[in-house]
Amino acid sequence: MMTSLILSALLASTPVSSKPSATVPGPQALTKLWEQVHSKDFPLPPLVRHAHVEKHLKGLREKAPKLFQLEVVGHSVEGRALYHVSLGTGPRHVLLWSQMHGDEPTATTALLDFLEYVRTHREEPWVARILSELTLHAVPLINPDGAERHQRRNAQGIDINRDALALQTPEARTLKALRDRLQPFIGFNLHNQSWRHAVGNTGRPASISLLAAAFDEARSDNPGRVLAKKVCAVIRDALEPLAPGQVGRYDDSFEVRAFGDNMTRWGTPSVLIETGPWPSRTPDASLVQLNFVALATALDALASGKAEKADVARYESIPENDSSGLVYLMLKGVGLFGADGKPFTADVGVTVTRAVRDNGQGPALAHVGKVDELGDLRVLGALETVDGSGLFAAPLPRPELREGDTLHLDKPQQHAVQLGQPAELMLLRPLEKKASFYRIERIIRFDR
Numbered sequence: 229m230m231t232s233l234i235l236s237a238l239l240a241s242t243p244v245s246s247k248p249s250a251t252v253p254g255p256q257a258l259t260k261l262w263e264q265v266h267s268k269d270f271p272l273p274p275l276v277r278h279a280h281v282e283k284h285l286k287g288l289r290e291k292a293p294k295l296f297q298l299e300v301v302g303h304s305v306e307g308r309a310l311y312h313v314s315l316g317t318g319p320r321h322v323l324l325w326s327q328m329h330g331d332e333p334t335a336t337t338a339l340l341d342f343l344e345y346v347r348t349h350r351e352e353p354w355v356a357r358i359l360s361e362l363t364l365h366a367v368p369l370i371n372p373d374g375a376e377r378h379q380r381r382n383a384q385g386i387d388i389n390r391d392a393l394a395l396q397t398p399e400a401r402t403l404k405a406l407r408d409r410l411q412p413f414i415g416f417n418l419h420n421q422s423w424r425h426a427v428g429n430t431g432r433p434a435s436i437s438l439l440a441a442a443f444d445e446a447r448s449d450n451p452g453r454v455l456a457k458k459v460c461a462v463i464r465d466a467l468e469p470l471a472p473g474q475v476g477r478y479d480d481s482f483e484v485r486a487f488g489d490n491m492t493r494w495g496t497p498s499v500l501i502e503t504g505p506w507p508s509r510t511p512d513a514s515l516v517q518l519n520f521v522a523l524a525t526a527l528d529a530l531a532s533g534k535a536e537k538a539d540v541a542r543y544e545s546i547p548e549n550d551s552s553g554l555v556y557l558m559l560k561g562v563g564l565f566g567a568d569g570k571p572f573t574a575d576v577g578v579t580v581t582r583a584v585r586d587n588g589q590g591p592a593l594a595h596v597g598k599v600d601e602l603g604d605l606r607v608l609g610a611l612e613t614v615d616g617s618g619l620f621a622a623p624l625p626r627p628e629l630r631e632g633d634t635l636h637l638d639k640p641q642q643h644a645v646q647l648g649q650p651a652e653l654m655l656l657r658p659l660e661k662k663a664s665f666y667r668i669e670r671i672i673r674f675d676r
Contacts (some may be wrong), residue, residue, distance in 0.1 A: 250353035252528035255469045255521050260518045260633055265344045266337075272512050274331040274593050278308045278372035284340050285311050285368070292347045292655030301367070302402030305383035308372040310402050311415040315346065316606030318362040321410045322525070322530065323496065325403060326418040328338070328389045328487065330374020330381070331582075334503040335418030338519030339368050342536045345524070354528055361531035365410055371397050376473070378584035390483075392490040403487065407496055414455060414530065415498045416523070417441070423505035423580060423611075427476040431609025433507060434476035434549050436467055436518050439500035442480050452497035458535050459499050459526050461542035465519055466525040467658055476639035477546035499526070505554060507611045517660070555601055556580040560614025565640035571575070576621055577601030577608060578651040580674060595676025616655065619669060621645055622653040633668045650676050667669040 250314050253261060271280060289298045290384045295315050302310040326335045347356050358364070369375060373383035379524070381387050393402040425434040433644070440456035442448075447455075454537035464475050478500055483489050488498040501522055506514050529535035563571050579600040584591050601608065622643040631636075635656065637643055645653065656666035 235469035238591035323412040332420035421502040428547030433505040435474040440479035443493040455498040558610035563620040569641040575665040594675035
């Protein structure tokens with residue numbers, strides 16, 4: 229009898245290791261969980277269109293009708309439905325909106341992935357806590373007409389994010405009306421920034437930039453904005469293990485027309501998440517992962533109370549963005565042919581923007597490169613740096629040329645690299661025993 233009592237006491241005092249934890253998984257674990265729910269058949273973010281989002285949202289509703297509520301809250305200029313999906317039963321309402329700018333798509337995919345994760349893992353304690361403490365409201369694609377064209381503005385040619393006061397776009401009126409109806413206690417404004425953004429003067433890419441939006445010219449604090457700063461601090465701490473030195477702070481100058489600033493002024497303090505460059509030729513998966521981790525961690529912190537305990541200094545110490553501190557490709561210390569025929573040494577900076585084009589089989593993603601910087605570029609960072617010592621850079625004269633070919637350049641002034649030209653370049657090594665002859669060491673091509 230005594231042995232049985234001792235055994236029962238030991239079993240009662242031993243933690244059950246199989247019991248799910250109420251703690252949100254760590255950043256690395258969250259990236260693995262994202263891989264489980266992200267559809268491999270879903271297009272790359274710049275190729276996601278209204279039809280994809282609509283189908284996905286309706287699928288969520290069909291698979292879990294008791295979890296997701298779906299309504300059409302408005303229509304775009306061209307009549308595309310603006311969907312509002314909501315889930316959770318908590319007393320505090322959170323509003324998330326993405327892709328106000330049609331060519332800023334990364335967070336749309338991350339938001340859909342997060343909804344799918346909630347659907348398939350809603351019994352996990354940390355997910356269940358989000359659903360019981362919060363009610364989440366999302367408009368995953370607020371500018372579908374712009375997304376269709378992969379352009380910033382809507383079909384009227386208006387920047388929706390500068391229409392918070394004039395309300396001349398149906399998309400802005402829809403978002404404003406939804407906020408007024410829900411009165412959310414915090415909002416998440418999800419965007420992309422150009423690939424020229426660096427973290428301060430570090431030369432590191434600003435892969436994610438965070439902002440607790442100001443509500444007046446003085447950039448004052450109130451309890452709502454302080455909460456937004458604390459949420460940004462939580463996100464910073466979650467993302468830095470995945471992107472060391474690649475989290476920046478967005479310029480917090482007050483923009484009187486912008487939605488994030490006015491949401492904060494109207495009583496919905498806004499957390500801005502800007503997705504930027506990533507040091508890879510295939511950046512999309514890593515950037516969507518960062519957004520997924522940011523959203524999961526932030527919403528858990530709001531539901532669990534961790535956000536209120538966060539250190540504001542962790543936000544305020546984030547280095548501010550440099551909006552022109554980065555190039556995509558840097559040719560460092562390369563020889564160039566001058567317009568006068570005399571050679572000189574300089575750095576060449578190539579920038580890249582993304583475009584969507586029809587390749588005859590549907591929309592396809594293009595990376596358009598151009599020579600954007602020339603000279604002493606030591607203050608700039610780069611996603612890729614090439615040591616140009618002992619080499620010359622020149623425009624690629626013919627597309628059929630290949631690495632290893634030999635060229636005779638008897639008029640070097642005709643082969644000068646010019647600012648603004650397409651980034652179709654060759655790196656040449658002079659042949660010692662043949663004056664004006666060069667071997668092509670590398671060919672650099674981007675889309676026009």
